[in-house]
Amino acid sequence: MSKLLYPSAFEELIASFRTLPGIGSKSAERMAYQILEMDEEAVSRFASSLLKVKNEIKHCQICGLMSDTDTCNICNSNIRDESLVCVVQSSKDVFALEKSEGYNGLYHVLNGVISTVNGKSVDELNLDSLVERVNEGKIKEVILATNPTVEGEVTALYISELLKDKEVIVTRLAYGLPVGAHLDYADELTLNRALQGRRKISNK
Amino acid sequence: MSKLLYPSAFEELIASFRTLPGIGSKSAERMAYQILEMDEEAVSRFASSLLKVKNEIKHCQICGLMSDTDTCNICNSNIRDESLVCVVQSSKDVFALEKSEGYNGLYHVLNGVISTVNGKSVDELNLDSLVERVNEGKIKEVILATNPTVEGEVTALYISELLKDKEVIVTRLAYGLPVGAHLDYADELTLNRALQGRRKISNK
Numbered sequence: 001m002s003k004l005l006y007p008s009a010f011e012e013l014i015a016s017f018r019t020l021p022g023i024g025s026k027s028a029e030r031m032a033y034q035i036l037e038m039d040e041e042a043v044s045r046f047a048s049s050l051l052k053v054k055n056e057i058k059h060c061q062i063c064g065l066m067s068d069t070d071t072c073n074i075c076n077s078n079i080r081d082e083s084l085v086c087v088v089q090s091s092k093d094v095f096a097l098e099k100s101e102g103y104n105g106l107y108h109v110l111n112g113v114i115s116t117v118n119g120k121s122v123d124e125l126n127l128d129s130l131v132e133r134v135n136e137g138k139i140k141e142v143i144l145a146t147n148p149t150v151e152g153e154v155t156a157l158y159i160s161e162l163l164k165d166k167e168v169i170v171t172r173l174a175y176g177l178p179v180g181a182h183l184d185y186a187d188e189l190t191l192n193r194a195l196q197g198r199r200k201i202s203n204k
Numbered sequence: 205m206s207k208l209l210y211p212s213a214f215e216e217l218i219a220s221f222r223t224l225p226g227i228g229s230k231s232a233e234r235m236a237y238q239i240l241e242m243d244e245e246a247v248s249r250f251a252s253s254l255l256k257v258k259n260e261i262k263h264c265q266i267c268g269l270m271s272d273t274d275t276c277n278i279c280n281s282n283i284r285d286e287s288l289v290c291v292v293q294s295s296k297d298v299f300a301l302e303k304s305e306g307y308n309g310l311y312h313v314l315n316g317v318i319s320t321v322n323g324k325s326v327d328e329l330n331l332d333s334l335v336e337r338v339n340e341g342k343i344k345e346v347i348l349a350t351n352p353t354v355e356g357e358v359t360a361l362y363i364s365e366l367l368k369d370k371e372v373i374v375t376r377l378a379y380g381l382p383v384g385a386h387l388d389y390a391d392e393l394t395l396n397r398a399l400q401g402r403r404k405i406s407n408k
Binding site: 003004005006007008009010012013015016019020021022027029030031032033034035036038040042043044045046047048049050051052053054056057066067068073074090091092094095098 | 207208209210211212213214216217219220223224225226231233234235236237238239240242244246247248249250251252253254255256257258260261270271272277278294295296298299302
């Protein structure tokens with residue numbers, strides 16, 4: 001008995017869903033069935049938003065943040081502190097930092113980290129323009145906010161070397177316990193860093 | 205400080221992903237970021253497969269199974285037992301039964317069940333054509349294979365009433381323990397049904 005196959009368009013759609021993060025073949029199948037049951041307007045809106053995201057969203061020419069205009073809202077803003085630049089791995093991180101509402105400087109999005117696994121090399125990162133921005137002389141401090149992972153650390157180290165001779169302070173985000181964490185659940189490395197980075201809270 | 209917003213196309217894409225089953229706002233965001241990083245060809249393939257699924261896939265004119273041709277491969281096949289029809293809720297179930305390789309008859313896909321919750325009424329189900337098929341006289345047995353849920357049972361009951369006066373045997377899939385299950389984890393209703401449906405295995 002020959003096996004019953006899905007129509008080819010259906011198979012293609014399942015394959016597309018499978019390329020999404022965290023989606024296995026069962027979930028992809030469920031999603032494709034859902035598409036079958038959605039009304040035509042919703043599906044065509046879905047398809048066109050996919051294309052629009054790919055075609056309309058570029059990187060800000062100054063900082064590399066994703067944006068549908070040539071320069072992003074943050075670079076265009078005149079109420080931000082232009083002497084501060086926070087260097088992050090991806091646009092995602094900018095939105096996370098903006099939600100924290102604790103930062104009013106500018107950003108620089110690398111769109112990647114130096115990685116031997118994914119094969120990203122230094123040239124592929126948005127680094128030349130960072131050096132250019134620093135050379136312009138307005139920036140006084142560069143905050144390295146890459147993730148506290150091996151790749152993030154290597155990238156931070158590389159950038160600090162790159163900016164060594166420039167007239168600019170280079171800082172790194174603090175390590176320590178995440179707020180709301182329990183000491184006994186924290187890993188040793190984090191505890192060590194939290195101890196090293198301890199701060200005085202009384203003046204005696 | 206005004207909140208930093210995603211570009212509108214990006215927001216739209218997140219909203220589209222959120223309509224998929226089991227996808228919350230965080231996962232939808234991750235998926236949208238993934239789309240940003242996919243190459244253009246993959247994204248346009250994704251978009252076109254969405255549209256193709258919606259435009260090309262119809263229901264088989266005989267049995268209601270999803271198909272990209274007017275009549276499906278199963279209805280077109282000449283090696284299937286035409287005296288048997290298995291009635292299921294959705295195309296998904298046909299593929300599940302075909303995988304089991306234990307059935308060689310035809311199918312009839314209702315594309316829904318009678319439900320007070322989702323508001324599906326009897327008229328919306330693919331039922332008229334089932335009666336027509338039975339009236340043609342080739343079918344000897346109709347196997348009701350709707351899910352063993354309240355809606356599935358109600359629908360099975362309704363169909364059995366509908367076919368009461370026809371020259372056809374109406375059967376229902378067996379209830380019992382799923383293969384590989386543990387007795388102590390089975391619910392009471394399943395255990396009761398398994399007892400009621402017990403079968404003789406010796407001839408003494």
